[in-house]
C-alpha cells in the first residue's frame with residue numbers, strides 16, 4: 001500500500017512518517033502468538049496462564065449492588081468533571097484508617113482518577129518541559145515515562161536488582177542526571193518484581209527529593225495487597241506531602257480493573273496541577289462508579305479477603321517452583337512472583353535447551369509445557385508468574401498448581 005498524505009502528518013513522537021511500518025513484534029504479542037500456536041498444535045490441551053496482570057474475579061456482589069443503586073440516581077447522571085466530595089472524603093478516611101496517614105485534606109489534597117494509568121498519563125503534562133529527566137525504575141510500568149517523552153523529556157532508568165532488594169540505588173545516579181531530574185516514579189509493591197518498599201527506604205526517598213528538588217510520584221496500585229501487616233503508604237513518611245503524591249486504584253485492590261477508578265493524594269499544588277490538566281483531558285469518572293469506589297474504600301476487608309486468597313496461592317506456587325529448581329521466595333505483597341529465569345533446561349530424554357534470555361524461556365514454557373508467564377530481560381533475566389490464574393474454586397486452584405508441578409517434573413533447570 002502506498003503512503004497517503006496522512007502518513008506524513010503523523011507526529012514524530014509516535015514514529016512520524018515511519019509510524020505503523022515497523023515489523024518488530026513486542027513481548028505481549030509474542031506471548032499471544034506462542035499461545036495460539038501451542039493451542040493450534042494441541043487443540044484439546046489446557047494452557048495454564050500465569051501471565052495475567054489483573055484479578056481473576058469480579059468485584060464483590062455488594063459493590064456491584066452499590067453501583068446499581070448509584071446508577072439509578074438522577075443526580076449522578078451527568079459529567080462528573082473533577083468529582084464530588086464522596087470519593088475524596090472516603091479516600092482521606094481510607095488513607096488514615098488503612099495506611100495510618102493522618103491529616104490529608106479531602107478538599108485540596110485528593111482528586112479522583114480514571115485509574116492510575118490515566119493519572120500517570122496526565123501528570124507529565126503538569127511537570128515535564130523539554131529536556132527534563134524522569135527517573136523511572138526498570139523493569140516497570142512505563143506510562144509516565146512514555147508521556148514524559150511525548151513532552152520532550154527523557155527517561156533515566158534505575159535498574160531493580162535482587163542484590164538491592166529490587167529498590168533503586170538512588171546514590172548511583174550521576175550528578176548530571178540529577179541536575180536535570182524533575183520526577184522520580186516509584187511503584188511498591190512493585191510490578192513486576194513483587195518487591196515491597198520499607199519505611200527506611202521511603203524516608204531516604206523524601207530526603208533525596210528534598211536535596212535534589214525532585215517530585216516523587218508513588219504509584220501504589222498494589223499497595224493494599226499485602227500478606228502481612230498494614231499497607232505501606234509513601235504518604236505515611238514524614239515530609240512526603242512536601243515532595244510528592246501517591247496514586248491509589250481500586251483496580252487490583254477491589255477486583256475493579258474495568259471500572260476505572262482511583263485517586264491521587266498528597267502535595268496540594270501537585271494535586272491541583274493534576275486536576276487542571278485532568279479537567280482539560282477527561283470529564284471525570286461516572287459518579288456512580290466513584291461512589292461505589294468510595295464504598296470500597298470504606299470496606300477494606302474486601303481487599304483483605306482478596307489478599308488472603310493471593311497469599312494462599314502464593315504459598316503453593318512458591319513450593320511448586322522451588323521443587324522445580326527455581327529460587328522462588330514469597331513476596332510481601334502484590335500478586336506477582338518474580339523468579340530468575342533458567343539458563344538451560346535438561347529434559348528426561350537427555351535433550352538440553354539453552355536459553356539466551358527470559359523471553360526464550362517464556363516462549364519455550366508456552367510451546368513445550370503450555371505454561372504462560374511474562375518474561376523480563378530489562379535488569380537480568382526473570383519470569384513473572386501471577387497468582388491471578390483462572391481456577392473455579394480452591395480444589396481447582398490445587399489442580400492447576402499440581403498440573404504445573406507435573407508438567408515441570410520431567411525437566412531439570414540450570415541456573
Ligand SMILES: Cc1ncc(COP(=O)(O)O)c(C=O)c1O
Nearest residue numbers: 115116117141187191221249251
Ligand atoms: C504498576 C502499575 N501501575 C498502574 C497500573 C494501572 O492501574 P489502573 O487500572 O488503576 O489504571 C498497573 C496495571 O497493571 C500497574 O501494574
